[in-house]
Amino acid sequence: MLLQRFLAAGTVLVALPLCAHRACAHEGVGHHGGRLADAGPYHVELVTKDRRVEVWVYDAKEKAVSPAGFKGTAILVVGGKPARVVLAPAEARLTGEAEVALGATPKGVVQITGPDGAAASGKFN
């Protein structure tokens, strides 16, 4: 009995940090099928489709943040050349149009400027 209790407590103690560690990693896909990255106090999800760039902003707890008041710039490298896309709030996301087709997973950086004027950037590889 006592031994079992010990074992259970031990398992919980060991498992907790592991779970916490798992939660840290942001690998994988976001709610809209895009890639996730940390950007200052926020998390951003990047979806590129043809020439359209869409960025969703979440807070640290993965809760969607309204894009009102946000500004954004996405600089994505396509075929060895950087493409700069200005993002503007539209509905629940920030969106913009590039001059060239971007492909599904271009590498680059998304910079967002919050309503308080502080800029933060997230890197996508």
Add this chain to the structure above:
Amino acid sequence: MLPFRSTAAPRAPATALALSALALLALPFLATLALAHEGHDHGAPPPPVSKTVAPRGEAASAAFELVAIPRGDVLVLYLDCFATGEPVTDAVLAVETPAGPATAEAAPDGSYRLAAPWLATRAAGENHLDLVVTVTAGSEADVLPLTVALPTAPGPAAPAGAGHDGEGWPHRLAEGLGGRLAARDPGAGLAAAGGFALGLAAMGLMRAGRRAPVLAILVLAATLVLGATAFAHEGADHGHPETRAAFVPQPTDPAADLAQRLADGAVFVPKPTQRLLSLRTQLAVEGGYRRTVSLPGRVIPDPNASGVVQSSVGGRLAPPPSGTFPRLGSPVRPGEVLALVTPPVQRVDLSDMRQRQGELDQQIAIVQRRVDRYRKLSPGGAVSQVQLDEAQDELNGLTDRRTALDRIRQEPEVLTAPVGGVIAEAAAVAGQMAASGQMVFQIVDPRKLWVEALSFDALTPASDATARLPDGRSLPLAYQGAGLADRNQAIPVQFAIRGGTDGLRIGQFVTVLAATDAERRGLALPRASVVRTANGQDVVYAHIAAERYEARPVRVAPLDGARVLVEAGVSPGTRVVVQGAELLDQVR
């Protein structure tokens, strides 16, 4: 079971205690983990490495490494190649600033400068700045997010000690006394000891029920305390000049970036200093390498591209028809005349020759007369044509012998160059008597040199070898052959030097490093990347951040002339300093 239970029951509270203790112990760890999530990139700039280093920001990608330093209203950017640390000075840097996109201008010193008026107009509480830098260098393009720590804003100038106003005098007093104690001020120590003694005395008198002495002691204590306050105030005003003097570079001084060894043993080297020392790195790659043995060797001329010029008969040396003997180092073609040797004629030979000459002259005169006579008589038929021809042939033979005798007396031996090359050794002086077999010139082709080494074990013919010179240069060698007869209990092995042979001398000593069959695994690094520290340990410097280097103790084995094999201490993929490591080691 029962005894177990009976003992278990009283243990239960103890177990609970142990469990809660465990939980308490675990809590800080969980808290750290939770923090690790919260704080991973949520706007916290990295802490400054040292107080004497201006705030800065750095970013790196697989191709580039970028450092940005705010200097007044200009942002100075340094761009380097990530793997090698080589400065990239011809890139285009487009920066997303708070005031929109801007391009940094390349400065003559290899940095980039970006006018940043927004640095001055930022909010007072803002201690960092997020920028996005787009780097385009040649065909390579990369986007780097950059977080730049900002110098503390020069807010409204607060009077000295203003921060202490709200804290009350006990705090100030404690601080002042603490400071004095920390500075080992004997006065403060005495004051503390005196206060303790006075307190003891007051307590003793209180117990004894005496009021008046207690009052007197209290008054004395108050005086002391007020005096100490005055001391403390004085201390706060003047600071401690002798301790301040240690921090000569002020934190806000823009030129304060000094290469320095940090408290954790790492070396901080600002980008301008890195460029001054021309530090270069290399990504360490693990591989299998053949172990090498080092053999003593010396440079010899290629036997097929060198030769000696000797006189075969011996005689008096004379310059060639060109007029001068070839000088040391002058180039010669094969077959070129280098000197003439006139063989001396001995006195006894001379008389013999004179006698022979006389005889020949006499015979020539007789035969000449006979020929003349026959020539007159032969048309009449008194002498046959055959007799005339025979007499003429005899005369020709005698004349030839006479001229040959003359020639032998006068014609010298011509010394020619057997091979092309340069004169490596010359022992010719006009008029000098050269003995038969004596070397007059040595000719060496400087482009074709060999190395002869003494090996104590048989080398495999296919093994590649290098020769290391005393000045640190190394030469690739090609195996030519090994002798079978021992010389000084070792086998002579000959190698041809491939590539340049500039500056080599015949007979020069070299160290030959020949590969053996045994293969070892490790990281091959240039010899110059390993530094021996004061305690005799071999270290290499790892480039761990844009401006940070860390000494890593390593175990090295010799590999070849230019490289060493690092067997332990550095993991593959580490950026190791391969140039300027010695200079880095001098940073204190």
